[in-house]
Amino acid sequence: MQIFRPRGTTDILPEEARKWQSIEEEIRNLCRIYGYGEIRTPVFEATDLFHRGVGETTDIVEKEMYTFLDKGNRSLTLRPEGTAPVARAYLENRLYAAPQPQKLYYIGPMFRHDRPQAGRYRQFHQFGVEIFGAEDPAADAEVITLAVEFFGRLGLTGLTLHLNSVGCPECRPVIREKLVGYFEALIWKCCPDCRIRLAKNPLRLLDCKEEHCREVGRGAPNPLECLCVECSAHFAQVRHYLDLLNIAYELNPRLVRGLDYYTKTAFEILIPGGGAQDAVGGGGRYDGLVGAIGGSPVPAVGFALGLERTLLLMKNKADPDAVAGPDAFVVLAGDTADAATRLVARLRGAGLATDRDYTGRSLKAQMKYAGKVGARYVVIVGEDELEGGNVALKDMETGRQTEVLLEEVVERLRRVLKK
Ligand code: HAM
Numbered sequence: 001m002q003i004f005r006p007r008g009t010t011d012i013l014p015e016e017a018r019k020w021q022s023i024e025e026e027i028r029n030l031c032r033i034y035g036y037g038e039i040r041t042p043v044f045e046a047t048d049l050f051h052r053g054v055g056e057t058t059d060i061v062e063k064e065m066y067t068f069l070d071k072g073n074r075s076l077t078l079r080p081e082g083t084a085p086v087a088r089a090y091l092e093n094r095l096y097a098a099p100q101p102q103k104l105y106y107i108g109p110m111f112r113h114d115r116p117q118a119g120r121y122r123q124f125h126q127f128g129v130e131i132f133g134a135e136d137p138a139a140d141a142e143v144i145t146l147a148v149e150f151f152g153r154l155g156l157t158g159l160t161l162h163l164n165s166v167g168c169p170e171c172r173p174v175i176r177e178k179l180v181g182y183f184e185a186l187i188w189k190c191c192p193d194c195r196i197r198l199a200k201n202p203l204r205l206l207d208c209k210e211e212h213c214r215e216v217g218r219g220a221p222n223p224l225e226c227l228c229v230e231c232s233a234h235f236a237q238v239r240h241y242l243d244l245l246n247i248a249y250e251l252n253p254r255l256v257r258g259l260d261y262y263t264k265t266a267f268e269i270l271i272p273g274g275g276a277q278d279a280v281g282g283g284g285r286y287d288g289l290v291g292a293i294g295g296s297p298v299p300a301v302g303f304a305l306g307l308e309r310t311l312l313l314m315k316n317k318a319d320p321d322a323v324a325g326p327d328a329f330v331v332l333a334g335d336t337a338d339a340a341t342r343l344v345a346r347l348r349g350a351g352l353a354t355d356r357d358y359t360g361r362s363l364k365a366q367m368k369y370a371g372k373v374g375a376r377y378v379v380i381v382g383e384d385e386l387e388g389g390n391v392a393l394k395d396m397e398t399g400r401q402t403e404v405l406l407e408e409v410v411e412r413l414r415r416v417l418k419k
Helices: 014-034 047-053 059-064 083-092 137-153 172-184 192-200 202-207 211-217 229-244 307-314 337-349 363-372 383-387 406-416
Strands: 044-046 066-069 075-078 102-111 123-132 160-165 263-270 279-285 300-306 328-333 354-356 377-382 390-395 401-405
Touching: 014 102, 014 123, 014 137, 014 307, 044 047, 044 083, 047 059, 047 075, 047 083, 083 102, 083 123, 083 300, 123 137, 123 307, 137 160, 137 229, 137 263, 137 279, 137 300, 160 229, 172 192, 172 202, 192 202, 202 211, 229 263, 263 300, 279 307, 300 307, 328 337, 328 363, 337 354, 337 377, 337 406, 363 377, 377 383, 377 406, 383 390, 390 406, 401 406
Parallel strands: 328 354, 328 377
Antiparallel strands: 044 075, 066 075, 102 123, 123 300, 160 263, 263 279, 279 300, 377 390, 390 401
């Protein structure tokens, strides 16, 4: 019986992989310009990291983690997100002892046992950045700017930036208390999940997707009006810097994010009309995370963007580098395998993208194949020509064919291809 890939996963085939590569290149280039170094952490971590880092009452920890016992009976979890692992690595590798701030970025697979649908997978990829050791609201503005610039560089317009502040351990209890006071009397109108949220995580009452719960929430107290003096001032500065940089945003006091580590700034980048999967990225400040996983407190801020969702948005646009076929395709005509094999090696050695036939098909079929894969030139290694030390060179764009000395064909191709 045939075996299929697990639900919620995808195979990225070469044509699609090229798009991934060009996005990854954009990311690496942008991160270099902004001064971020790459960090690669394991795809699995001690389960406890996410319990303590992401939060016991989040959907991720309650329902979505791929958790298993290894042969040594240790509980491990495939990382559902990158921030807690990077914070763990920052601590474990004593990056706090290096000059601060530490600016890190990552690209890699994450795993959540979500219900798969368009734009939502069980294995998906994120590009994320994290800054450790910076309290300054200008750092919040920097990561937001980076995210916005990334989408701008990909030519994705029409995205909206939603911005909020979710307070700190000083003002969060005030926000919570006010929300509980408001929702308690109305909770009978809300969904069963919201009833649990009221007891466990009242802030999340604000971002329930159920329409009747949202209706109830419309009259709820505005968390932004309950911020302490420090959080208010910090938020005002973040907004000031965004204004300074002409980054447009919408204030959204209902934006609470699905992870518990956030303090102060929280933001999301939304696809208009995207429905339940409307966020292409999100992030914020998390000044308590490093402390929660066993370190001394370190202020930090970052974001992660979903790469599958980014690519879905790009589907509507033309492929930036449409099919790049080989520079040369070597066609074998007659008993010329040795000469062709040597020629292919020389062409590749000269840095030219080169392919050849391996199926023993007819000359005509090889030419047709070369056309299909988009070869720019075809080199025909034929028995008769070879006796005179020649090969035939065909320009697939003009259709012109000339005889060239075998010894000179590499140089000639380098010259005409400017390589
Ligand atoms: P998040 O909002 O959970 O944040 O995920 C960030 C992005 O990952 C989402 O906006 C979405 O584009 C993508 N994403 C999430 N789940 C899926 C899925 N099942 N399928 C496809 N794409 C998905 C975080 O993960 C935080 N670590 C972000 C952060 C970094 N905050 C501070 N630093």
